Amino acid sequence: MDFQCEVPCIAVTGAPCGGKSTFLAKAIRLLAERGIYAVALSETATELFRANVTLDILGRIDFQIELLQYSQVRENRYRRILQKLSGRHGVKMVLLCDRGLLDAAAYVSSDEFEEILSAVGVTRHSLLQRYDLVVHLVTAACGAEEFYTCENNPQRSDSLHEAQLLDAKTQLAWLGHPNHFVIDNSTGFDEKVRRALQVLARKVGMPEPLETERKFLLRDFREDMIPLESVEIVIEQAYLPIADGIERRVRRWECFGEATYFYTEKTSAGMFGTRVNREVIIGRGEYERLRKLTPYVVQKRRYPFVFGGHHMDLDVYDNERNNPEVRKGRLVVLEVELGDINESCVFPYGWELEDVTGDMRFSNRVLSGCPG
Numbered sequence: 001m002d003f004q005c006e007v008p009c010i011a012v013t014g015a016p017c018g019g020k021s022t023f024l025a026k027a028i029r030l031l032a033e034r035g036i037y038a039v040a041l042s043e044t045a046t047e048l049f050r051a052n053v054t055l056d057i058l059g060r061i062d063f064q065i066e067l068l069q070y071s072q073v074r075e076n077r078y079r080r081i082l083q084k085l086s087g088r089h090g091v092k093m094v095l096l097c098d099r100g101l102l103d104a105a106a107y108v109s110s111d112e113f114e115e116i117l118s119a120v121g122v123t124r125h126s127l128l129q130r131y132d133l134v135v136h137l138v139t140a141a142c143g144a145e146e147f148y149t150c151e152n153n154p155q156r157s158d159s160l161h162e163a164q165l166l167d168a169k170t171q172l173a174w175l176g177h178p179n180h181f182v183i184d185n186s187t188g189f190d191e192k193v194r195r196a197l198q199v200l201a202r203k204v205g206m207p208e209p210l211e212t213e214r215k216f217l218l219r220d221f222r223e224d225m226i227p228l229e230s231v232e233i234v235i236e237q238a239y240l241p242i243a244d245g246i247e248r249r250v251r252r253w254e255c256f257g258e259a260t261y262f263y264t265e266k267t268s269a270g271m272f273g274t275r276v277n278r279e280v281i282i283g284r285g286e287y288e289r290l291r292k293l294t295p296y297v298v299q300k301r302r303y304p305f306v307f308g309g310h311h312m313d314l315d316v317y318d319n320e321r322n323n324p325e326v327r328k329g330r331l332v333v334l335e336v337e338l339g340d341i342n343e344s345c346v347f348p349y350g351w352e353l354e355d356v357t358g359d360m361r362f363s364n365r366v367l368s369g370c371p372g
Contacts, residue, residue, distance in 0.1 A: 007082045007093045008132040008204055009075065011100030013174065015167035016158050017148050018137035019189060023196050024096055030197055036092045036204060037085070041078055043098040044071040061112060064104045065119050071101050072120075075130070094204055100134060101127045106169035124176070125258035129281075133203040134180045135196050138309060139167045143185035171306045176231045176255040178262070179203065181337060184309030186344070214336045214345075215362060216353040218314070221332040225351070226314065227305040231255060235315075239296040239370040247365060250282070250290045261287035296370035308346040312336050317367070333362060 012020050024040045031038040045067055048054075055063050075097060082093035102124070105113045117123060140148040141163035148160055158166065174180045183196045218225075233255045240248040251262045263286070264279045291297075303314040317331040334353060336345055347353060356362045 007079050007086060007095055009079060009095045009097065009130060010200065010203070011097050011102075011131045011134045011174075012137065013099050013103055013134060013170055014137040015106075015139035015141065015163045015170060016150055017140045017163065018167070019140075019193055019196075020098055020137055022189075023135070023137060023193050024098060026193060026197060027096060027200055030201065031094060031204065034201075036094055037082075038094040038096055039078055039082060040096045041074060041098060044074060045099070060108065061116065064108060064112075064116050068101055068104055068116060068120050068122075072122075075101075092204070097131075100131055100174075102173045103170055105173035106166050123256065123258065125256040125260075128174075128177050128255065129260055131177065132179065133200065134174050134177050135199055136171055136174065136180070136182045137192070137196060138182060138184045139163045140185060142167055143309065144189075147189070172229050175229070175304045175306075176233060178253055178260075180304065180311055182306055182309060182311045186309060214338060214355070214357045215359075216334045216336075216347075217356050217362070218332040218334050219352040219354065221316070221330060225348075226303050227307075227348075230303040230305045230314070233302040233304065235298075235300050235302055236291075237298045237364055237368070238291045238294050239298075239365050239368050240290065240294055249365075250287050252287060252291075259284070263287075263290070294370070296365075296368040298364045298368045307348060310336055310338070310345045331367075 012023060014020060028038045028040060048063075048067065048070070053063075053066070058066060075095070079095055082095055085091070086093045101122075104116060108116065117127075141160045145160060148163065150157055171182060181196075181199045183192055183199070185192060187195070233253060235254075236252040238250050240250070242248070247266045249264050249266075251264065253260045253262065261282045261284055262279055263282045299318045301316045301318065303316070305312055305314070313335045315333045315335065317333070333356075334347070334351075338345070360366055
C-alpha cells in the first residue's frame with residue numbers, strides 16, 4: 001500500500017527509557033498549536049503484552065511475525081482515518097508511531113528477520129518507505145545511566161546492558177532511511193526533547209527550524225574505511241532551474257535493491273542551514289520526466305552509519321564530468337546532521353577531515369555543474 005506523503009507517518013523509536021512518551025505528548029501539543037492535528041499510536045508490543053500475548057506463549061519468531069502483521073494493520077487503519085479527516089475538514093494531519101515496523105530487527109538475528117519478512121510478505125525497503133521520518137531517542141542507558149529505569153513501563157524489564165544493546169541494534173535497523181535522526185543524551189533531557197521536536201517540526205513543514213548540517217572532506221579514502229554495519233545507498237540527484245529563490249531537485253534513492261523517487265524544494269538559510277520547504281515521494285515515470293529536463297546530475301554512493309550518538313552519511317561521488325572538485329580526485333564527503341550548529345560531535349579515529357561547511361564548491365548543486 002503506497003500512502004505517499006498525504007499524511008506524514010513518523011516513527012519514534014529507541015530502546016526503553018529514551019523519552020518517547022514525553023516526546024509524543026509534547027509533539028501533539030506543539031503541532032496542535034500550529035494547527036496540525038496529530039494522533040499518537042501506542043506501542044503495539046506493549047498492547048500485546050498487556051493482553052497476555054507473550055513470547056512464552058507464541059515463541060520468539062511467531063511473536064515477531066504477529067507483531068509485524070498487527071502493527072501494519074493498526075498503522076494502515078489510522079492513516080486511512082486521518083486521510084479521511086484531512087479531506088473532510090481541510091486540516092493537516094500527522095500520524096506519530098511509538099516505534100516502527102523495522103524495530104523487530106533488533107530482537108532477532110539477521111537470518112531470523114529475513115524469515116519474518118518472508119512470512120509477512122514484505123521487504124526491508126517497503127518497511128523503510130512507510131515512514132516519512134524516523135526519530136531515534138537514545139535510551140538513558142547510553143550516556144545518562146543514572147536516569148535509566150523501566151518503572152514507567154511495567155511490561156519492560158530490560159537491564160542497563162540489554163537496553164544498550166537494543167538501542168545499538170535499533171539504530172542499525174533503520175540505516176538506509178533518508179530521514180533518520182538520532183537524538184543522543186549529550187544534553188539535558190528537556191533539551192534532548194527540544195532537539196527531537198525541532199527535527200519533527202522541520203519535517204511537517206513548520207517554518208522555524210532549519211536543517212543544520214556540517215560537511216567534511218575525507219582525505220585518503222579507502223574502501224575499507226566504510227563502516228561494516230553500514231548499508232549502501234545508490235543516489236542520483238538531478239537539479240532543476242532555481243525559481244523564486246527555491247532550489248528544486250529530483251532524487252532516485254536505491255536501497256536493498258529497490259528504488260524510491262523524491263521531489264524536493266529547498267531555500268537557503270545562511271552558511272550552516274537549509275530549510276526544506278517540501279519533499280514528496282513521486283512515481284518513477286514522473287522522476288524520469290523531470291530528470292530529462294536537466295543535464296545537471298550528481299551520482300554517489302552513500303553509506304549511513306551512527307557514530308558517537310550522531311547519524312552520519314559518507315558520500316562517495318561517482319561522476320566526474322561536471323565539476324573540477326570532483327575531477328581533482330576521488331571526492332568523498334562526510335555529512336553530519338545536528339540539532340544545533342554548536343552541538344559537538346566526534347569522528348572515527350584516524351580519519352583526516354577538512355571542514356567545508358558553507359563552502360559552496362561542495363554543495364551538491366554546484367557539484368552537478370548547475371549554474372546559479
